[in-house]
Amino acid sequence: MDRETRDMLLETAGRFFTERSSKDVVNGVEKGVWPADLWKEIEEMGLPLIAVPEAQEGVGGTLADLLALLRVAGEHAVPVPLAETTLANLLVAASGGKPASGPSTLALGGSDLSLQGNRLSGKVTRVPFASVADRFVSVVNAGGKPTLVVVARDEASVEETPSHAGEPYGTVVFDNTPVEFSAASAVSADRALELAALMRTMQMAGAADKVLVTAVEYCKQRVQFGRPISNFQAIQHMLAELASCVAATIASAESASRDADEGGLADGGSFSIAAAKTQCSDFAHRIAALSHQSMGAMGFTHEHILHHYTRRLWVWRRDFGSEAFWGEKIGQAFAKAGRDAMWPALTESKYAA
Amino acid sequence: MSIPKLEFPPFHLPAEAEALRGEVRAFLKETLPGIQTEDRFASWNTPSPEFSRALGAKGWLGITWPKQYGGAERTFLDRYVVTEELLGNSAPAGSHWVADRQSGPLLLKFGSEQQRQAILPRITRGECYFSIGMSEPDSGSDLASVRTRAEPVPGGFRVNGTKVWTSGAHRNHYCITLVRTSGQHGDRHKGLSQLLVDLKTPGVTIRPIINLAGRHDWNEVTFSDAFIPEDCLIGNEGDGWLQVTSELAFERSGPERFMQNVYVLRELIRVLGRQPAKRASAIVGRLIARLWTLRQMSTAVAGMMQGGQSPAIEASLVKDLGTIYEQDLPEIARTLAESDATTEDDLADFLDIAQYATMMAPSYTIQGGTTQVLRGIVARGLGLR
Numbered sequence: 001m002d003r004e005t006r007d008m009l010l011e012t013a014g015r016f017f018t019e020r021s022s023k024d025v026v027n028g029v030e031k032g033v034w035p036a037d038l039w040k041e042i043e044e045m046g047l048p049l050i051a052v053p054e055a056q057e058g059v060g061g062t063l064a065d066l067l068a069l070l071r072v073a074g075e076h077a078v079p080v081p082l083a084e085t086t087l088a089n090l091l092v093a094a095s096g097g098k099p100a101s102g103p104s105t106l107a108l109g110g111s112d113l114s115l116q117g118n119r120l121s122g123k124v125t126r127v128p129f130a131s132v133a134d135r136f137v138s139v140v141n142a143g144g145k146p147t148l149v150v151v152a153r154d155e156a157s158v159e160e161t162p163s164h165a166g167e168p169y170g171t172v173v174f175d176n177t178p179v180e181f182s183a184a185s186a187v188s189a190d191r192a193l194e195l196a197a198l199m200r201t202m203q204m205a206g207a208a209d210k211v212l213v214t215a216v217e218y219c220k221q222r223v224q225f226g227r228p229i230s231n232f233q234a235i236q237h238m239l240a241e242l243a244s245c246v247a248a249t250i251a252s253a254e255s256a257s258r259d260a261d262e263g264g265l266a267d268g269g270s271f272s273i274a275a276a277k278t279q280c281s282d283f284a285h286r287i288a289a290l291s292h293q294s295m296g297a298m299g300f301t302h303e304h305i306l307h308h309y310t311r312r313l314w315v316w317r318r319d320f321g322s323e324a325f326w327g328e329k330i331g332q333a334f335a336k337a338g339r340d341a342m343w344p345a346l347t348e349s350k351y352a353a
Numbered sequence: 354m355s356i357p358k359l360e361f362p363p364f365h366l367p368a369e370a371e372a373l374r375g376e377v378r379a380f381l382k383e384t385l386p387g388i389q390t391e392d393r394f395a396s397w398n399t400p401s402p403e404f405s406r407a408l409g410a411k412g413w414l415g416i417t418w419p420k421q422y423g424g425a426e427r428t429f430l431d432r433y434v435v436t437e438e439l440l441g442n443s444a445p446a447g448s449h450w451v452a453d454r455q456s457g458p459l460l461l462k463f464g465s466e467q468q469r470q471a472i473l474p475r476i477t478r479g480e481c482y483f484s485i486g487m488s489e490p491d492s493g494s495d496l497a498s499v500r501t502r503a504e505p506v507p508g509g510f511r512v513n514g515t516k517v518w519t520s521g522a523h524r525n526h527y528c529i530t531l532v533r534t535s536g537q538h539g540d541r542h543k544g545l546s547q548l549l550v551d552l553k554t555p556g557v558t559i560r561p562i563i564n565l566a567g568r569h570d571w572n573e574v575t576f577s578d579a580f581i582p583e584d585c586l587i588g589n590e591g592d593g594w595l596q597v598t599s600e601l602a603f604e605r606s607g608p609e610r611f612m613q614n615v616y617v618l619r620e621l622i623r624v625l626g627r628q629p630a631k632r633a634s635a636i637v638g639r640l641i642a643r644l645w646t647l648r649q650m651s652t653a654v655a656g657m658m659q660g661g662q663s664p665a666i667e668a669s670l671v672k673d674l675g676t677i678y679e680q681d682l683p684e685i686a687r688t689l690a691e692s693d694a695t696t697e698d699d700l701a702d703f704l705d706i707a708q709y710a711t712m713m714a715p716s717y718t719i720q721g722g723t724t725q726v727l728r729g730i731v732a733r734g735l736g737l738r
Binding site: 209212213216217219220230231233235236237239240241243244245246247248250251252254255257258259272274275276278279282323324325326327328329330331332334335336338339340342343344346347349 | 356358359360361362363374378437441442615618619620622623625626627628629631633634635636637638639641642643644645646647648649650653667670673674725727728729731732735736737738
């Protein structure tokens with residue numbers, strides 16, 4: 001979609017999330033209350049189909065449009081699988097399928113998933129929204145070929161293991177489970193994981209931004225020793241450092257999004273995504289530490305909203321590969337290529353080879 | 354939400370700049386092996402007049418300046434690429450660095466026609482080098498408190514005072530010197546001016562200040578009744594603060610703020626061998642990811658500047674993050690090499706490299722605006738002060 005349309009959509013989505021993804025809704029999900037109304041309205045706005053082509057009854061946006069939307073969603077801690085569903089729908093559509101309505105999620109990163117005929121076996125841990133999604137989407141290697149599979153939730157067994165942000169994550173076991181749809185996948189299993197990691201970087205960028213705004217606004221209003229604590233240089237410098245970590249998070253996520261979008265769905269921005277997920281995950285710790293320190297006991301309560309964002313940053317940095325996972329991949333490639341390949345690779349945003 | 358959005362719009366360097374990169378790389382590959390320097394791994398503070406002249410002969414100094422002053426009238430982004438290739442390939446760019454980065458642009462913007470014609474073509478040929486005359490014994494981060502006094506006398510100024518941390522004054526030709534030309538010490542930003550000082554002027558004495566690593570980069574430059582002709586005043590008398598602020602903007606936004614010791618990362622990759630352990634790979638990968646991010650941020654700032662914006666807060670953020678990265682790098686690399694270097698010889702060699710880098714590291718977060726000054730600028734941008 002053109003720039004103007006996208007900006008309009010993002011603004012509308014931002015306003016909508018501010019109103020409907022309220023503190024109570026986010027806290028409700030943590031208590032096990034599925035916000036059916038929120039999801040219904042998200043579907044009515046067409047958001048889950050943002051990157052599905054118009055020919056397949058989608059909105060016709062690009063991967064970049066999808067990612068920009070997820071940054072806004074991250075800024076509002078939207079507690080439903082919007083990210084997972086938009087990407088699942090994109091992958092299903094790109095592989096010739098028709099995205100179904102309802103929330104979906106991604107069952108990726110399971111090393112032992114195998115497809116025999118029409119039946120899937122294997123286990124995937126920490127699947128986001130496993131117990132509330134209608135279906136699981138995954139990419140598995142079948143006979144050496146990447147195959148996209150869709151499995152109805154009720155066909156698999158789900159063990160609930162809520163994330164530390166209180167979202168209904170779970171371990172999913174497929175045991176000779178029938179798939180409701182399978183097709184030659186438009187992307188490899190590794191690429192599906194990359195795209196999921198990229199999706200998390202943009203959510204992290206949004207959340208990091210919100211953390212900064214929250215901390216800055218709080219420190220301007222909180223009065224101690226007879227003046228707003230933002231007057232103290234110690235606080236000013238802490239918030240400036242926080243801003244630098246947030247800036248790095250945003251910049252890396254946006255750069256990777258651009259590279260992935262421009263390079264194409266199959267392999268665009270492969271290195272940039274790994275670098276961005278490493279960077280975002282790496283700085284999540286500092287962002288949480290500085291924001292909590294600046295807000296004192298107040299920010300450590302369940303009552304305040306800060307934890308909606310800092311806890312998600314801690315969870316999201318683990319999802320779809322942590323900084324250790326992606327960092328190792330980068331480090332191995334650069335070691336293999338040798339020191340002289342490093343600088344040229346960096347200027348091209350590519351793995352050294 | 355009243356705080357300004359932090360945005361670093363991803364920016365592609367244009368095709369012409371990327372084409373120039375290829376030329377610069379080929380030139381460096383051919384030229385660097387023949388150049389001897391005092392440093393094992395050269396950087397932007399390693400002097401080599403021979404190298405600067407060779408670079409000037411290619412037309413890559415003062416690359417953005419008008420042709421009438423020896424420039425190439427190319428874009429700021431072309432300059433960005435030349436700069437990062439010099440750093441990425443450890444070229445000894447110390448002789449011309451300050452002249453090309455800030456002194457020349459300052460003269461171009463505020464200098465007289467006579468000053469431009471006399472100086473700029475020599476800079477572009479790689480023959481004329483500059484020092485920065487800002488800090489004094491009692492004026493560091495608080496630059497507006499300078500005491501060096503230039504008293505108007507017939508035909509010029511009589512200058513008395515002392516400048517310190519004046520890098521390269523013992524080998525450079527000129528020093529753009531911030532002085533008080535009117536008013537009193539307490540007048541702060543008012544009454545300051547900048548003078549183009551020939552470092553051979555009688556009454557100007559240059560003494561070394563050796564840093565903790567034993568290097569002679571810095572000097573103390575003393576003015577004792579030194580006569581500076583009136584045609585050496587840069588811009589208008591009393592505009593010194595405005596001019597020096599614009600000069601500092603050039604000083605803070607470049608890739609030298611995160612690539613000064615990039616050789617440490619390169620050599621770390623060498624000593625860890627082609628198949629490092631999982632943990633070692635992950636640490637190297639994290640260092641590379643941080644460097645990549647800094648480069649994305651820095652090119653985004655370059656793109657904003659080319660587009661006519663003045664991203665002062667963003668530039669300060671890049672320098673803050675970048676210099677802290679440079680400071681962390683030798684320490685992370687040292688501990689990793691201790692556990693994971695492939696041979697004893699490699700380890701011993703690398704520990705010497707890292708040791709030197711460690712000794713230089715404290716300067717990174719001090720020069721060109723301390724971390725604390727930068728954070729003050731960012732805090733103001735966030736509306737905190």
